[in-house]
Amino acid sequence: MQSYEQSLRQTQQFLLDHDDYLVVSHIQPDGDAVSSTLAVGWLLSCLGKKYTMLNEGPIPTRMKYLWKAEEIADMSVNPPERTFSHVICVDCADFQRVGQTQRYFDPNALIVNIDHHPTNNGYGTVQLIKPDAAATAEILFDLLKQFDIHWDADIATAIYTGLLTDTGGFRYANTSPKVMEIASELLSLGVNGPELAETLLEEMTLPQLKILSRALEGLQLTPEGDIAWVSITPQDMVDCGAANEDLEGIVNYPRNIQGVEVGILFKVIHDQAVKASFRSAGKVDVAALAQIFGGGGHTRAAGAKLDLPLDQAVSLVLKEVKRVL
Amino acid sequence: MQSYEQSLRQTQQFLLDHDDYLVVSHIQPDGDAVSSTLAVGWLLSCLGKKYTMLNEGPIPTRMKYLWKAEEIADMSVNPPERTFSHVICVDCADFQRVGQTQRYFDPNALIVNIDHHPTNNGYGTVQLIKPDAAATAEILFDLLKQFDIHWDADIATAIYTGLLTDTGGFRYANTSPKVMEIASELLSLGVNGPELAETLLEEMTLPQLKILSRALEGLQLTPEGDIAWVSITPQDMVDCGAANEDLEGIVNYPRNIQGVEVGILFKVIHDQAVKASFRSAGKVDVAALAQIFGGGGHTRAAGAKLDLPLDQAVSLVLKEVKRVL
Ligand SMILES: [Mn+2]
Numbered sequence: 001m002q003s004y005e006q007s008l009r010q011t012q013q014f015l016l017d018h019d020d021y022l023v024v025s026h027i028q029p030d031g032d033a034v035s036s037t038l039a040v041g042w043l044l045s046c047l048g049k050k051y052t053m054l055n056e057g058p059i060p061t062r063m064k065y066l067w068k069a070e071e072i073a074d075m076s077v078n079p080p081e082r083t084f085s086h087v088i089c090v091d092c093a094d095f096q097r098v099g100q101t102q103r104y105f106d107p108n109a110l111i112v113n114i115d116h117h118p119t120n121n122g123y124g125t126v127q128l129i130k131p132d133a134a135a136t137a138e139i140l141f142d143l144l145k146q147f148d149i150h151w152d153a154d155i156a157t158a159i160y161t162g163l164l165t166d167t168g169g170f171r172y173a174n175t176s177p178k179v180m181e182i183a184s185e186l187l188s189l190g191v192n193g194p195e196l197a198e199t200l201l202e203e204m205t206l207p208q209l210k211i212l213s214r215a216l217e218g219l220q221l222t223p224e225g226d227i228a229w230v231s232i233t234p235q236d237m238v239d240c241g242a243a244n245e246d247l248e249g250i251v252n253y254p255r256n257i258q259g260v261e262v263g264i265l266f267k268v269i270h271d272q273a274v275k276a277s278f279r280s281a282g283k284v285d286v287a288a289l290a291q292i293f294g295g296g297g298h299t300r301a302a303g304a305k306l307d308l309p310l311d312q313a314v315s316l317v318l319k320e321v322k323r324v325l
Numbered sequence: 326m327q328s329y330e331q332s333l334r335q336t337q338q339f340l341l342d343h344d345d346y347l348v349v350s351h352i353q354p355d356g357d358a359v360s361s362t363l364a365v366g367w368l369l370s371c372l373g374k375k376y377t378m379l380n381e382g383p384i385p386t387r388m389k390y391l392w393k394a395e396e397i398a399d400m401s402v403n404p405p406e407r408t409f410s411h412v413i414c415v416d417c418a419d420f421q422r423v424g425q426t427q428r429y430f431d432p433n434a435l436i437v438n439i440d441h442h443p444t445n446n447g448y449g450t451v452q453l454i455k456p457d458a459a460a461t462a463e464i465l466f467d468l469l470k471q472f473d474i475h476w477d478a479d480i481a482t483a484i485y486t487g488l489l490t491d492t493g494g495f496r497y498a499n500t501s502p503k504v505m506e507i508a509s510e511l512l513s514l515g516v517n518g519p520e521l522a523e524t525l526l527e528e529m530t531l532p533q534l535k536i537l538s539r540a541l542e543g544l545q546l547t548p549e550g551d552i553a554w555v556s557i558t559p560q561d562m563v564d565c566g567a568a569n570e571d572l573e574g575i576v577n578y579p580r581n582i583q584g585v586e587v588g589i590l591f592k593v594i595h596d597q598a599v600k601a602s603f604r605s606a607g608k609v610d611v612a613a614l615a616q617i618f619g620g621g622g623h624t625r626a627a628g629a630k631l632d633l634p635l636d637q638a639v640s641l642v643l644k645e646v647k648r649v650l
Pocket residue numbers: 032033091116134135136166
């Protein structure tokens with residue numbers, strides 16, 4: 001297998017050797033998909049090449065500030081009038097992720113596969129894959145560095161956007177020293193980091209916001225203010241149109257209250273079963289707490305299932321948390 | 326006036342010249358105050374010096390994971406038994422910010438003033454002040470670099486904590502290229518960035534959470550889902566024990582809903598006056614919108630006061646937003 005550096009040079013050569021490229025990314029594009037599409041487009045425009053940027057659907061409004069974001073054609077509105085023999089796929093772990101845009105690939109099209117997903121299956125003629133990159137935008141940073149071109153705030157903003165969104169605002173475990181080093185360089189090129197963070201990082205769906213609101217309505221605290229909890233019933237889920245993944249992050253709200261040591265979310269499964277999620281502010285080991293009820297987890301984030309009605313589950317859990325505190 | 330480099334060397338000399346130091350920071354210490362106190366303590370311990378770390382009150386639980394955080398004496402619990410002739414004040418814009426800890430300064434104590442607040446009034450014998458530093462921890466990074474010492478994950482975690490909290494998780498305008506460069510180096514020393522971010526960045530007071538919950542209960546959207554708004558009455562403020570600063574950030578919740586272009590917070594001032602805060606997802610220039618009502622602001626964040634009852638203010642504002650959309 002060739003090294004990352006060899007893949008970078010091979011990709012560089014591919015971009016120099018031809019003239020007319022189609023650049024695509026995955027369906028329902030996220031920040032990294034849009035950024036990476038634009039970064040390739042920006043590079044090709046610097047090289048004086050012809051290129052067409054395409055996606056199966058529209059680009060999210062929140063990313064319209066990006067350089068030429070409006071030039072990424074929405075296939076359902078502005079389909080290309082021809083097919084392409086040279087295609088660059090970015091941020092797609094497998095070929096099917098490009099969606100219907102593949103209709104515009106020649107049957108024998110040469111495809112470059114640029115991606116950071118560890119699950120990437122290696123489709124395409126040229127593979128530029130780095131599984132420990134935080135974002136495809138990080139790989140494009142390296143690729144663009146191969147060329148002798150003048151960097152400006154447009155390209156810096158595009159790459160910063162991919163890093164920012166795929167690291168959850170420099171908060172996920174993929175936030176490597178290299179990510180921060182690149183971010184530093186991009187900020188010095190004039191990226192407005194605060195504005196990007198505010199616009200891109202805090203999006204929620206309506207069901208997510210509704211179920212959060214419903215949970216917070218029922219917020220309760222101990223008189224000492226050291227334990228806070230919320231509960232969610234099956235009826236709440238129906239009322240808010242919420243799915244289980246919409247509950248992610250809710251348990252942090254009770255935990256994040258000043259003075260609270262343990263925050264808990266009680267999710268009623270049915271009349272006789274409750275799932276309890278625990279979050280610690282640091283003092284209490286909630287993994288040990290969860291183990292009391294046959295559950296488990298980490299010291300600051302753990303959970304357990306109790307075969308009890310909600311009110312009994314709450315009393316029992318509170319009694320144990322108070323004992324630990 | 327001497328240069329920053331001269332101040333660094335002067336501070337270095339001060340730390341080498343004496344043996345027994347008191348290290349203090351401001352009352353109600355934040356992440357930067359605690360980090361900076363510990364970073365000075367860590368340096369002095371490397372130099373084999375005697376030192377005492379002190380604060381007027383307790384260290385927040387959330388920061389107890391930091392190296393020797395429990396050794397920062399809470400004056401109200403463990404007051405020092407003597408006074409000190411060499412004092413290092415960190416993150417204090419003026420002398421009064423040290424609070425009651427000044428009781429333990431000798432009347433003729435030599436004081437080093439290490440701080441990043443632009444308002445710092447230059448108290449003390451030695452001043453190490455850098456107003457464009459994002460945090461006092463950033464200045465301590467530079468100071469520690471003057472010494473030939475081995476950096477470990479403990480000191481890296483302390484300094485990272487100060488940067489993280491004073492930049493709001495690398496989101497405020499003070500997030501300079503240098504901040505990200507330092508963060509990169511600290512991560513490579515073994516800092517657990519994700520855990521720090523989760524624990525330190527999302528704290529809220531109970532009134533803040535209550536007024537957020539109250540606002541979200543009344544969330545409304547247009548049938549098209551492109552405008553979302555919440556409103557808060559004086560009675561809500563009383564019920565939740567909330568002050569005006571507790572409303573900060575609430576208007577982002579309606580704006581952050583997927584598909585929403587404009588989010589609005591209507592704050593009722595009295596029967597005939599409403600303050601409207603506007604946030605844009607990118608498409609609408611809300612500064613122009615606010616100007617229609619005699620207000621102003623930026624393209625993505627603006628506000629205006631309307632001398633109308635709430636229901637009339639809402640109708641009028643919605644009519645104008647719809648016209649723009
Ligand atoms: Mn990605």
